[in-house]
Amino acid sequence: MADKDVDLFVIGAGSGGVRAARIAASYGARVMIAEEFRVGGTCVIRGCVPKKLLVYASRFAQDFEDAAGFGWTVPEKPTFSWPTLIANKDREIDRLEAAYVATLERWKVQIVRARAVIEDANTIRLSTGEKVRTKTILIATGGWPHMGPNIPGLEHVISSNEAFHLEDMPKRIVIQGGGYIAVEFACVFARLGSKVTLVYRGENILRGFDDDIREHLRLEMQARGIKVICGHTVDAVEKQGDAYLSKLSDGSTVAADKVMFAIGRRPNVMGIGCEALKMECHEHGGIEVDEFSRTSVPNVYAIGDVTNRVNLTPVAIREGHAFADTLYGGKPTTVDHHNVPTAVFSEPELGVIGLTEAQAREQFDTDVYKTSFRPLKATLSGRAGRVFMKLLVDASTNLVVGCHIAGPDAGEMIQLVAIAMKMKATKADFDGTMAVHPTMAEELVTMREKAATYKRGQA
Numbered sequence: 001m002a003d004k005d006v007d008l009f010v011i012g013a014g015s016g017g018v019r020a021a022r023i024a025a026s027y028g029a030r031v032m033i034a035e036e037f038r039v040g041g042t043c044v045i046r047g048c049v050p051k052k053l054l055v056y057a058s059r060f061a062q063d064f065e066d067a068a069g070f071g072w073t074v075p076e077k078p079t080f081s082w083p084t085l086i087a088n089k090d091r092e093i094d095r096l097e098a099a100y101v102a103t104l105e106r107w108k109v110q111i112v113r114a115r116a117v118i119e120d121a122n123t124i125r126l127s128t129g130e131k132v133r134t135k136t137i138l139i140a141t142g143g144w145p146h147m148g149p150n151i152p153g154l155e156h157v158i159s160s161n162e163a164f165h166l167e168d169m170p171k172r173i174v175i176q177g178g179g180y181i182a183v184e185f186a187c188v189f190a191r192l193g194s195k196v197t198l199v200y201r202g203e204n205i206l207r208g209f210d211d212d213i214r215e216h217l218r219l220e221m222q223a224r225g226i227k228v229i230c231g232h233t234v235d236a237v238e239k240q241g242d243a244y245l246s247k248l249s250d251g252s253t254v255a256a257d258k259v260m261f262a263i264g265r266r267p268n269v270m271g272i273g274c275e276a277l278k279m280e281c282h283e284h285g286g287i288e289v290d291e292f293s294r295t296s297v298p299n300v301y302a303i304g305d306v307t308n309r310v311n312l313t314p315v316a317i318r319e320g321h322a323f324a325d326t327l328y329g330g331k332p333t334t335v336d337h338h339n340v341p342t343a344v345f346s347e348p349e350l351g352v353i354g355l356t357e358a359q360a361r362e363q364f365d366t367d368v369y370k371t372s373f374r375p376l377k378a379t380l381s382g383r384a385g386r387v388f389m390k391l392l393v394d395a396s397t398n399l400v401v402g403c404h405i406a407g408p409d410a411g412e413m414i415q416l417v418a419i420a421m422k423m424k425a426t427k428a429d430f431d432g433t434m435a436v437h438p439t440m441a442e443e444l445v446t447m448r449e450k451a452a453t454y455k456r457g458q459a
Helices: 015-026 041-046 048-070 082-106 180-192 211-223 313-328 357-363 376-381 410-422 427-431
Strands: 004-011 031-034 110-112 116-120 123-126 131-139 143-145 172-176 195-200 227-230 234-240 243-248 253-256 258-261 265-267 300-302 342-344 350-354 366-373 387-394 400-406 452-454
Touching: 004 015, 004 116, 004 313, 015 031, 015 041, 015 082, 015 313, 041 048, 041 082, 048 082, 048 180, 048 376, 082 110, 116 131, 131 313, 172 180, 172 243, 172 253, 180 195, 180 211, 180 342, 195 243, 195 253, 211 227, 211 350, 211 357, 211 387, 211 400, 234 258, 243 258, 342 410, 350 410, 357 366, 357 387, 357 400, 387 427, 400 410, 400 427
Parallel strands: 004 031, 004 131, 031 110, 131 300, 172 195, 172 258, 195 227
Antiparallel strands: 116 123, 123 131, 143 265, 234 243, 243 253, 342 350, 350 400, 366 387, 366 452, 387 400
16 A cells, blocks of 8 residues: 555544544545554453453352242253354454445445654645544554553453453452442352452442442342452462462452453553644543544544543444534534433443432432332342442432333333433422333332432531
8 A cells, every 4th residue: 555645544443433434535535544453442442341341141040049939940051152152253343344344335435454743734644554544543543451560460461351361260269449340340250150359449339420339230230149359459469280370359268260350541652652742631541532532633633531521432432423514514412411321231230320419419408219129020030130220310400310220121221211301300200201111111200209318518
């Protein structure tokens, strides 16, 4: 490929970069996108999608057990094959990558399978040795697992990247971390039969989530056999034959077949040329951008996890679309990062949007509504888990400002609650909505009794 000019060069073919490239091309821009690994990025290749497939697999264990209470007889104890699951998962990821590639090719986006480095504001250097001149650069390189300090034995530790490609399912696993990834993998492995120990340095898992839902999930995880150790860290990992001994900060040890760290992800900015442009980065390491995703360099933009704003795939996609609309569609568009719904595919599943109770009480007088109940399905299955739901309301305006759900299909429910909150729904709107019975979701519109009312700033 000789040196050539394009209108837009996108670095990173993840969800955000692909969306930006496709929309820009649909407006007539000449677009080139570079990806050194696989088209699809973290979410499609080694994140949300394969993770959800593993979650589905893990839930069948409970389904088989629950079926007995509904009259089903499973003649023999079901058996599970980790290699079969991983092979089937890999085939689906291959299919999705091919679909992404086909979409880009259909819109005549040039795909470069190489590493791209910014040489100056209008020049990209490829790992093939070639250079590309471009009017605009979009950085969409996402994030990368952070492995923490260089403790003894860190070379024995895997990240979520490697967890998707293990040859065998570990009978015992230690997972360090307390966020989405750590909690989700802990639940997946436990449901598939592993003995799981979760180690987290904070006082409780899922920092930043509502305190009630954090506590609810931790207790439910422990009830399902996951050992949750808070207030500690893994300070060393020692290989002992085919196993590993994790030494914790209190001096105790935990033996396991695998040790996995999921202690956070960092913006993937190293080695892509940001230094050459003296591009501004904020204190958390992400590239600093304005409301239109423009960096401190006028013709260089950045979207998705590399900016460290709201690090979720749908946000990156929305940012990529808005970027293309603004620059090539003649429709200046900003992204609303307020009230972004999210789900944690733990067991039980979580769905949340808006403020936590602590945040709400700092900002205004707050009415709190919450309920916990045993779902109808559990009455015959005999399962002990409970559903938890919570609504937070601004007492002065009656606006619903937060919703927190723990239970089956919480992720599906929170997507619909998000529409209502986007439309500025009040508690009266929720109360005036007819319930669908019998469902778990009906509790969202039948909670009438306040659990508490707090004045602004009240402890």
